[in-house]
Amino acid sequence: MADALFEKVAFIGIGLIGSSMARRMMADGLVSEIVACARSEETRSKALELSIASQAFEDPAVAVEHADLVVIATPIGSYGAIAQAIAPALKPGAIVTDVGSVKQAVVDAVTPHLGEQNPFVPGHPIAGTEDSGPESGFPELFDGRWTILTPTDETDTDAVEKVKALWQAMGAMADTMTPSHHDMVLAITSHLPHLIAYTIVGTATDLEDDLRQEVVKYSASGFRDFTRIAASDPVMWRDIFLNNRDATLETLQRFSEDLTALQRAIRRGEGDALEDLFARTRKIRRGIIDAKQAD
Amino acid sequence: MADALFEKVAFIGIGLIGSSMARRMMADGLVSEIVACARSEETRSKALELSIASQAFEDPAVAVEHADLVVIATPIGSYGAIAQAIAPALKPGAIVTDVGSVKQAVVDAVTPHLGEQNPFVPGHPIAGTEDSGPESGFPELFDGRWTILTPTDETDTDAVEKVKALWQAMGAMADTMTPSHHDMVLAITSHLPHLIAYTIVGTATDLEDDLRQEVVKYSASGFRDFTRIAASDPVMWRDIFLNNRDATLETLQRFSEDLTALQRAIRRGEGDALEDLFARTRKIRRGIIDAKQAD
Numbered sequence: 325m326a327d328a329l330f331e332k333v334a335f336i337g338i339g340l341i342g343s344s345m346a347r348r349m350m351a352d353g354l355v356s357e358i359v360a361c362a363r364s365e366e367t368r369s370k371a372l373e374l375s376i377a378s379q380a381f382e383d384p385a386v387a388v389e390h391a392d393l394v395v396i397a398t399p400i401g402s403y404g405a406i407a408q409a410i411a412p413a414l415k416p417g418a419i420v421t422d423v424g425s426v427k428q429a430v431v432d433a434v435t436p437h438l439g440e441q442n443p444f445v446p447g448h449p450i451a452g453t454e455d456s457g458p459e460s461g462f463p464e465l466f467d468g469r470w471t472i473l474t475p476t477d478e479t480d481t482d483a484v485e486k487v488k489a490l491w492q493a494m495g496a497m498a499d500t501m502t503p504s505h506h507d508m509v510l511a512i513t514s515h516l517p518h519l520i521a522y523t524i525v526g527t528a529t530d531l532e533d534d535l536r537q538e539v540v541k542y543s544a545s546g547f548r549d550f551t552r553i554a555a556s557d558p559v560m561w562r563d564i565f566l567n568n569r570d571a572t573l574e575t576l577q578r579f580s581e582d583l584t585a586l587q588r589a590i591r592r593g594e595g596d597a598l599e600d601l602f603a604r605t606r607k608i609r610r611g612i613i614d615a616k617q618a619d
Numbered sequence: 620m621a622d623a624l625f626e627k628v629a630f631i632g633i634g635l636i637g638s639s640m641a642r643r644m645m646a647d648g649l650v651s652e653i654v655a656c657a658r659s660e661e662t663r664s665k666a667l668e669l670s671i672a673s674q675a676f677e678d679p680a681v682a683v684e685h686a687d688l689v690v691i692a693t694p695i696g697s698y699g700a701i702a703q704a705i706a707p708a709l710k711p712g713a714i715v716t717d718v719g720s721v722k723q724a725v726v727d728a729v730t731p732h733l734g735e736q737n738p739f740v741p742g743h744p745i746a747g748t749e750d751s752g753p754e755s756g757f758p759e760l761f762d763g764r765w766t767i768l769t770p771t772d773e774t775d776t777d778a779v780e781k782v783k784a785l786w787q788a789m790g791a792m793a794d795t796m797t798p799s800h801h802d803m804v805l806a807i808t809s810h811l812p813h814l815i816a817y818t819i820v821g822t823a824t825d826l827e828d829d830l831r832q833e834v835v836k837y838s839a840s841g842f843r844d845f846t847r848i849a850a851s852d853p854v855m856w857r858d859i860f861l862n863n864r865d866a867t868l869e870t871l872q873r874f875s876e877d878l879t880a881l882q883r884a885i886r887r888g889e890g891d892a893l894e895d896l897f898a899r900t901r902k903i904r905r906g907i908i909d910a911k912q913a914d
Contacts, residue, residue: 401890450837470836470837472837508830509830509833509834509837510837512822512830513838513842513843515841516819516841517819517842518841519881519885520878521841521900522881522896522897522900523874523877523878524874525900525903525904526877526899526900527870527873528807529899529902529903531807535803535804538804539804540907540910541765542745542765542767542804542805542808543808543907543910546808546809546810546816546848547808547809547812548808549812549848550812551900551903551904552904553841553844554897554901554903555900555901555905556897558894558897558901561893562894562897563890565885565893566885566888566890566893569885569888572885573882573886575822576878576882579819579822580875580878582821582822582825583815583818583871583875586814586817586818586821587871590814590860590861590864590867591864593864595861598856598857598861599857601821602817602851602853602856602857604821605816605820605821605850606849606850606853607824608820608846609749609820609847609849610850611835612835612838612846615835615836
């Protein structure tokens, strides 16, 4: 068992990601004490019941007392208020990090509230499932997955290294890039796919009753995968789109142009153009398998 | 072991679906003899090497001699030529069926060539993976999945029952509907999702080199699922879109309208509209799980 990397860790939000981190930290002895903060009484009870945290609080300012590391793991829209609430209660030197899927907006929301003694290390584990809540977490979630840290020029480098070491100890590979570059990459790999999956499943829910029932019944590969993606947490995804608006809309614009071109090829019966595209896309799958992010 | 339902079965095309059927038929003794027809020498050798067929032919007319059941399992664009080639060689009473993902175009392509003594029972197993070729098949592929048969008013009902019994013996649940209704349902559950997955992966392949490499490296849930869908057989999918043009374009039109509405909601920062849609789509996933087509 490794030496503890942090003494006391406070999770603000203890859903899929937070509870998976907590489970792994505990299983591998990476920290000495874990407390959690959650708005709902139900989540707090569950966290205690599952022994994910030794104490659970409603007030984030109380939760962060004496913590060496604070992990913000709530929907992104709540970050500003949380940072404001915890700032006066933070121990000098305590590191604040997060797991949000958008990074520039998060940096803008959090850093103005924190004093110089409390570095903010923005982070994003590229891992997850469509489930949510503390009961859905599991300690192996980050094994072999990337976590992207997006420090700015002002971020304390020792703090970045500590957070990086923690992710590596939890099984992840860690990399750093600028917040805005992260947001562009993720707009393509995650935000646009979710937006499209939500749209197509939404299109299906608007069908006449009979047809919708058949769509569910004969749900083939394709639609079935989209429904899994579109079953992700609604509030979390609302906040992602609202906070990565520009990159999402830019990516969506490119996608729409390409879709229009494909639509025209189908309408005109241009078989060669279709086959050519479909053969090209097959290759990128091979690249992902080679990068060990799929099998 | 069940009594054989057919004496001799000829597969025209022996890829993922054909070879899975052949493997199951043999494993469960559902037929006495299996022969295959494939255009490429490589596929024929592989079919023999894998013992999926006792004989393999290049000429479909030779392959269907003395067969009681002929299964067309090639890309849809080849159906007309195949029907024309095999019609004179078919044994009186031999049933012709298929496994294509579009049904009205298939009925139109095949039936004009067949005589009254050879009923055509159009079929479509809603099962598959993104892999192709005879080596990718496996006997359990159809277990618990639906196969949709689309007989017309002229189709011999005994022939329909025999093909239905075969699918049930191969582990599938069988249902019937009209060809055009099938094509509308599948346009939503399968053809549109594939079209969109191909588009978004195509959009990513057109990115600048550096960004594309990062997209592959940090491929998150979402994009990763899309690349799996977009790794499906290019020729098969080209033919599906060309042969289900109207239903695909109509569905695409609905989708595009919904996507535009969502785009506007993001641009305007309408969080409530986003959250409302995302909560609705979550429910349809529950319906699919309840229908036992996902877990």
